[in-house]
Amino acid sequence: MKKVIPYIASNFKKDKIWMRRTKPSKRQYQVVFAIDNSESMIDNNSGELACEALCLITKALSLLEVGEISVVSFGEKTELLHPLDKPFSDNIGGSILSQLAFKDKQTDVSGMVSFVVQMLSHSRNQSINFSENLQIVFVISDGRFSNREEIRKFIIEAYSQQQLFVFLIIDHPKNSNSILQLQTISYPNGKLTCSPYLDNFPFPYYIILREIKSIPEILADALRQWMEMISSSFL
Template identity: 40%
Template sequence: MTERELVAGGEGETGEESTIALQLEHTSLGGAGEVVHELTPEDVELARIEAEQSLTQWREKSAKERGNEANAQNLWRKLEQLTTALSAELAEKLRLILEPTLASRLQGDYKTGKRLNMRKIIPYIASDFRKDKIWLRRSRPSARKYQVMLAIDDSRSMAENHCGHIALESMVLLARAMARLEVGEIGVVGFGAGANAVRTLHPLGAPFTDQEGPSLVSKLSFAEDNTLADRPMVQLLETMAARLSVAREQIRGGGTKLQQLVLIIADGRFHEKEALRRCMREVGAQRGLLVAFIVLDNPQNSLLNMQSVSFTGGKPVMKKYLDSFPFPFYVLVQDVSQLPATISDLLRQWFEMATSHD
């Protein structure tokens, strides 16, 4: 495959036989006959303002009264309103990309097909050209199992950079789109600092429904404090690698290939870059696993304008912050409406690279 730029960070190694040929069904998370009402730009802006206000109220009350059900229901309704059309758009984009890959294996004994079955050529000649079922077709579906983990940054910096409500919107958009496609198993974790650095919000294997939504958003407050001694991103990767390794071991030995995707939703601001590079090299070497970073960027305080400093020969050297971003697969998102296009593009390119090694 021709080398090209994947996203702002470029391409990275994902390991052999990685693929994202998701199981697709024409179903709707909201139930049969769901009608998607398109919001005007004014409606979207108003809904986002209300969602941010609801999240601010939630954060203020959660410190004293965590688990306020009415507030969680109200916030979830606003997130549903904002993401219904976008999740449907993402689901359809993924459906178009992934549907042709469902029958990707060659199977034989046809009179016409894509490729000759060389084992049948000699019997074909010996039969005086009567046994002519000598062709292979792509008619054998690949036996694969899929697990998608969404990791949400629950730290205070998300609120300070006005990314908290966008993170919730992104999480709901992705989870509902993948549930609509019946992608397999979907899990959600929140990560921050301290003893509860990585918390399970929705376990793998449990069905994701809109009824679970208020409970899910009620577990995120974007109030976790990080210190320089904390390593939230490294802890997240180590925890995810361990959990997903257990999942791989549980199905090893069967005919099913497990494909795993971790999507990290965060503001991209962290200090442990060198440790992250080492950790990402180890994680990236695992077969069938992709870790991608969705950077939620505030245009008024954009990472595109940030610089980092390093020292060479005792002298400071300034360079762009994103030039040393430790995640080889990432997308920079300033507007949630960009997510369907960016996520589908990322998955398509990963799928192309993965299948080129099959």
């Protein structure tokens, strides 16, 4: 996974460095992409950028052959669009994109997290060298959802099984519609309280994306930090 970081940062340029053979890693990386297929992705003009983000990251991972890739969509329900045990290619990527209509009326994030946690746990149990599996989930969404406490419980379960969830928030380009402008309302001790929407976000690891040109640099920096965290905490 470390070789993915400079490759993404270079805007996916093929040079002689990437043509060299490297020693195979003992670790098996399993990467899942969960794409929000709800209609809010259209309302916030996030659907196109979400597809671009998916294409960029899967391209880097598949070209560098760092492990297995799976894709699921979620909205009213979670659907498996590509399983871990099948090779990923450009043709498959195109087929996946054609299945994203962004028409679901609801966004069941807790159901998606539960689905992915179970899928990865099953895959790890089926692996001979299951202790070497490093499992990462990239959630690509506009970040608008409810049921935070239920989601948080599933995230805690995921971390206990060495599964890292990373949330890529596809934000609206206009500041007035940005997720950073959203507020949540609560009533602690019966008193009305407003707080920033992201203050109690159930995903500890997230980044905000607004434009396609910033994706390589932001993801490269984020991956670098997460790899350091995983090395020190999970392994």
